[in-house]
Amino acid sequence: MTYTKRFDGRKFDELRKVEAKVGVVPNADGSAYFSFGNTKAIAAVYGPRPLHPVFLQNPQKGVLRCSYDMLSFSVTERKKPGPNRRSKEISMVTAKSLEPVVQLQNFPNTVTDVFISIIQADASTRCAGINAAALALAHAGIPMTDMVSSVSTGFVGNTVCLDLTKEEEDYEEDGEKLVSDIPMAFLARTGQMSLFQLDGNGIKPEDLKKVIEAGRKGCQKVYEIQKAALKALAEEKEE
């Protein structure tokens, strides 16, 4: 129990500097930029549009398809371009985190594509990606019952920390890694959870409860920022 001061001087329940902007890719039907400090994500939505090959189509509702990937120069050691096992998994959990709110039943046989690119990575990339994607879906006018907000919360040393950086993710004590990284996403209105993952050296259920509570509060802050970004766009249009 020695992690008493954060590397970047933030409070334990403080987000990094968050920026959100809607409408960053003119070609797309909807798009957004979202950043947590040095983690920067862009998302673009195309669709609903016909899904090919045809056998993948669902006659009952439209398909939501997410593709998350990091650009080759977004990390310290160059990442080989193109999807790998990690990015495929994240694409999947991203889709699962957004599916509960999108209403695609009126768009049978279509696909709504969400493309997420990480330009610069400093932990919590999937959370930044989900936040950008949710904004982009709203911008594209896809019917949604709620907003999705995501943040990663960690258990570093023995302390609950909101919005981990890479430095914190790699925190060690006496040569032993002492971190659990827990990305979460919540639906803003209902407060239900749509993303929940955990990597780490072990955390007690009691502590996990605290982490979840901290994550939920963090997501509410993210939601306010998302809302402001959408409003800013609406006001821009009015002018």
Next chain:
Amino acid sequence: MVNKRLEVTENTKRRIIEYMKEGKRFDDRGLFDYREIEIETGISNKSEGSARVKLGQTEVIAGVKMGIGIPYTDSPDSGVLTVMAELLPLSSSKYESGPPSDDSIEIARIIDRGIRESEFIDLDKLCITPKKEVWTIFLDIYPINDGGNLIDAGAMAAVAALMSAVFPKTEKEGETTKILFGEFTNKKLPLNEKMPLTMTFHKLGDQILVDPLTEEEEASEARLSMAVSIQKKEEFIHALQKGGKVTFTIEELHHIFDSMPKVLKKLRENFEEKLKKAEKKAEKK
């Protein structure tokens, strides 16, 4: 570049060409005018160098990552340059994910040849131990929004990223050199005055123009890309590539070559001015 989904109709293409005959474009530009350029460097702090270039609605980002590798046997004491472009489906509805398309390979190759053949990077200075260790430069280019003319925008982003790049810190481990990833020196890449810029001339009907919008690019029947540097106030062409389904006449080629110096001069002045501003801004950060 073939548009796979949103074909521009034959009617639109005909209209574009009709207007072109009167020297008119959608956005009132002259045939040899580029759109407004915007440059930002240092957009990704994990990379050794990076830049964003906007050309009107077109936005491209490029980044440099460095590695240490084994030299090619035919050039045992030169560094290695690898250029890659990935046409992100994020940037336009016409691109799909999957292995690199022919278009993305062509874009990367055109930009690669311009930089390589101009010898803008002194690859000989990237040798660490002859025959054993040399620096590898990975130059990766991604469009964020394809509003036409990715080749020229990509080439500018590539050059700007290279110019902003610095070496990472290293450490000797016996015979081998190891990169301390994430730590940077102040040492810039060995670049020289032979900076190439790529210009792509398009043929629509019997008109030639540069920097097409998406619709103009769709209507374009042939294109000619060239990477040109200026040395001692003279233009040197380092790479050429013809694309598209129709041919150029000799007269058209002459017209292109005669117009090129003026186009290049304007483009270069604009590019250098914007890049200087971007670098100043990045320094402040």
